[in-house]
Amino acid sequence: MFETHFGFSAPPFQLNPDPTFYFGSKGHSNALAYLQYGVHQAEGFIVVTGDIGAGKTTLVRTLLEGLDSTQVKAAQIASTQLDATGLLQAMLTAFGVPHQPGAQSKASLISTLEAFFMTLAIKNKRALLVVDEAQNLSMDAIEELRMLSNFQLRKQALLQSFLVGQPELRGMLESQRLEQLRQRVIASCHLGPLDLDETRRYIEHRLNRVGWKGNPSFEDAAFPRIHQATGGIPRRINLLCNRLLLSAFLENLNRIDEDHIVRIARELRDEVGETTVAMAPVRPAEPRAQRVAEPRTVVPVPMPGPAEQPERSLALHRIARLDVQGERTVMCLVDSPASYFKAALLASALEQGESACRVVVVGCRTAQQLGPVENYAEAVDLPSLEVHLGVQSGGAARRTADSVLRFETLLDEFDPDAVVPLGLSDDLVSCVMLAIRRGIPSLRVDAGSLPPESFPGPRINADVLDRLSSVLYAPTRVASLALAQSGVPAHRIQVVGSVLLDGVAAAQTAGTxxxxxxxxxxxxxxxxxxxxxxxxxxxxxxxxxxxxxxxxxxxxxxxxxxxxxxxxxxxxxxxxxxxxxxxxxxxxxxxxxxxxxxxxxxxxxxxxxxxxxxxxxxxxxxxxxxxxxxxxxxxxxxxxxxxxxxxLNATDLGPAQPPRDARNPDGGAAPAVARHLRGWLADPAGQASLRPEGAPAARLLSERA
The missing domain is CATH 3.40.50.2000 (Glycogen Phosphorylase B;)
Structure with missing residues (x-):
């Protein structure tokens, strides 16, 4: 109706979830990155919760559209008033497996599903199940899903499940009965409302998607009033804005003002009740540097039960060499000899000068896995303080959970001003996600240099860290261009050279x-x-x-x-x-x-x-x-x-790699990082301008394990 009048190519505020209208708010962009990380694990459960209309389904569909259909067979269940047997039948229907509804026993349904999953695995594919409105599932049905996650072929899980639902789903998963399922949650996120600034950008984003040319226009005061009337919930915004456009068309208006919004919002409340459009108090958007991450925005770690809690204090291995004081504390996370070497170089640069920072190097694994680090001293000064989490036993999910729980105690103890991830392991990325969730910024060294496609795990983790970090220190201009092309604003990128090349130069000098x-x-x-x-x-x-x-x-x-x-x-x-x-x-x-x-x-x-x-x-x-x-x-x-x-049957080395001049700018990369990092920590306004905004729709990688 009004679309033709305003020159739109489609309705901009339709209520049905549509990935083409996905808007990358800070919460949605972070959740999308976390969920991609979870999907990469190729096993376990991913939990997505949020209030009604927060954009859960759109988020999940956006993620699913980025999957490689040649590797993943995805199915979705929307009707969830199901018991365990009903869930099994619904899964067969969703995956398109021939069966006779109601005519098979539970054991027969399970064996049919297992045979289907095995067939996919033989074709080098795996199954992904999305359960919408999962809070309506019975406890028996959720437990049945956990049992199905045990299906394996050559240690590869055959089924991964998304549980998407309203906040009460979290309460269900915290029950003692579902303790074993909690231990298999790879990633979990909660979607909250949009803030005032995001509400305006969300409205303009959807209008621009359909060819909006400024007709009708919105006065500046209109956006705070829309946010007030909708509470920042995307579906409520869609409902109100759709009615505003219809009203503007019927009344032949080309400008939407505050009075118009108040009148239409009141009409909607009279029609559909307070629960759909609630008048919330107007609250200006906080400066990004002062905004504290909401505690329920993202929880990118498994949810262990009481029996899984590690003895945190006993697991930590501390090595204190010098007592370095500083107004700011920087925490460097390492997981390999190469990342430890980079941390030592960076710590040496940060701990010098009048504005010295205190550096804590955190090893996500054991000190033994880094080798005899004391022998590195011939090439670089060793960190003044390092703490190793000491996680080495259990499956991948258990190790990640233990690492994050132990890392949380270090965040409480040192209260760092920033974290600097220097590796790409799953444990390290999960620890960085926890820090970001607590409002601690991440600063990424060697950003924009993704590992080759033959390293899908580290490649995806590198992309996740690039997207979530406040400042990205690129080793080359080529890497900075790659970051810019992926949607990272240019003001967040610093070209400083490669810290690893600093290490090579130092090792050459001392390498007798x-x-x-x-x-x-x-x-x-x-x-x-x-x-x-x-x-x-x-x-x-x-x-x-x-x-x-x-x-x-x-x-x-x-x-x-x-x-x-x-x-x-x-x-x-x-x-x-x-x-x-x-x-x-x-x-x-x-x-x-x-x-x-x-x-x-x-x-x-x-x-x-x-x-x-x-x-x-x-x-x-x-x-x-x-x-x-x-x-x-x-x-x-x-x-x-x-x-x-x-x-092993090769007869030659293949084509030669053209030689490349691998040199850093004069002065070295580590000192350049240290100078910028110290200045950034001392400048709250600069921190605010460099926090990730997540406004552009995230362009996700399609690499899969």
Whole structure:
């Protein structure tokens, strides 16, 4: 009716959920990023709650549209007044599995579903179930869903479930009966109302989607009045604005003012009652730097029951070297030798000068997993204070839950002004999400440099951190351009160089052991470095002979150095492969210290290793060709010229990687980060201008595990 009159291509404020109108408010953008992280886990439950009309269904449908249908088979159940048997029948119908409603026993329904899920898994697909209005499910039905989550094939979960519902769903999940299900919740979020600023941008966003040219116009005072009348609930805004446009059309108005809104809002209240359009007190939007994150906005961690609570104080391993004082506290999160090395460099830069900051380095795992860090001291000053969470047992969800619970005690103790994530593990990302939920900003180092597609987990986590961080320190202008193209405002991006390259330069200066080793083996600047190793879930010892033969074939005329751990060296000796290596001209050396490996990698042309190796990240930063050993011979095709899979039957190294000048701007990246970070912490106005606003619709990655 009024669409043609105002020149709209479609109704801008329809009540039906439509992903094409998705608006990325701060809450919705964060929730979407968290849910993508949860989907990437490919198992367990994701819980989405929110008041009626908050945009839960639109959010979920937006996420589902970004899924790769060749990998995920999604189904949705909307009618949830169901018992356990009714739920099973509804699932078969939603997934399109042939069955006779009401004619099958519960056991038969379960076996039919399991067979369907197995068929999907054989096709390299998995099932995703979305249960809308999940607060209406019976306890038996929810427990049945938990039982279905036990279906596995080769340790891969066959079913993942979304539970979408109103706030009372959370109360249901907190019951003692559902303790086991709580332990399987991978991500959880609650959608609250829009604030005043977001309400205006939401209205203009929907109007612009249908070709709005300013007719009708809205006076500035109209938006606070709409927010007051709707409480910032998207569906209420749609209802009121739809009626405003209809009224403007019928009354031949081309401007909507405050009096018009008050009159139409009163008419709606008379028609549909106070519960639909509630007059809330007008409250101006708070400055972003002063706004405290609402406690129920996002909870991106599993919800453990009482039996799962760890002994927090006993698990923490503290190492205090110096007592550094500062007005501000910065917490650096690490999960690998490379990230620890970056944290040490950054801490050294932040703890110097008149405006020194206190730096706490938090290891998301155990200190032992970082190796003998005291040996790093030849290249960099070690952090003054580091605390290791010590999580190492249990499944992935349990480890993440324990990490977050222990990290929460550190947030209470140190009350940091900012967190700086320096790794990409799931545990680390979950800890950062908790900090953001508590209003602590995240500052991202090496932003915009996504890992290759062959590393889907770290790639998605990198994207999540880029989207949620207040300041993004990009290593190159190319990385900053990638961030800008993904929707990050330019004023939040600082091009400072790569902190990892700072570490390589520091290691070169102090690398006497590495230099002596290379001189001993006569290595120049064009040799192949191998760091493949057996044990710890990496290369199987049975594959060593094939690997040795392959390395001897692909080496050609180039020198090759294999840095081995003790376990790998013992396995080579036990299989009598030392003679083969010697005849093939492949040198062996034992060099476990991470910092000593950096000068060797810097002079190598290729790195042959596996995806879990600590040097992979450094190799990408240096522009080296990375060749990952394909033990099974089933690796996917790779389009990134910086890396390739190397099967055990390979005869050459493939196309060469063009050399790249990997240098930092003068002065180094870590000092540049420290200067900007200290200035940012000292400037509340600057903090407000650099907080993520989440206004543009999030463009989600489609990579899946």
């Amino acid at each position: 052991l590495a230099n002596a080793l290379m001189a001993h083996h006569g290595l120049g600047s064009d040799f192949i470095l191998v760091t493949s190793r057996v044990g710890e879930g990496r290369l199987a010892a049975a594959s060593l002979s094939k690997l040795v033969l392959m390395l001897s074939r692909v080496r050609g005329e180039r020198s090759m150095l294999w840095l081995v751990c003790g376990e790998t060296q013992s396995a080579l000796r036990a299989q009598g492969l030392g003679t083969v290596l010697s005849r093939s001209g492949i040198a062996l050396a034992s060099l476990p210290v991470f910092s000593a490996k950096l000068p060797i990698l810097e002079r190598a042309s290729h790195l042959v290793t596996d995806a879990q190796d600590d040097l992979v990240e450094v190799a990408f930063a240096l522009g080296k060709k990375v060749l990952l050993v394909d033990e099974e011979g089933q690796a996917p095709m790779v389009t990134d010229p910086a890396m390739a899979w190397l099967p």
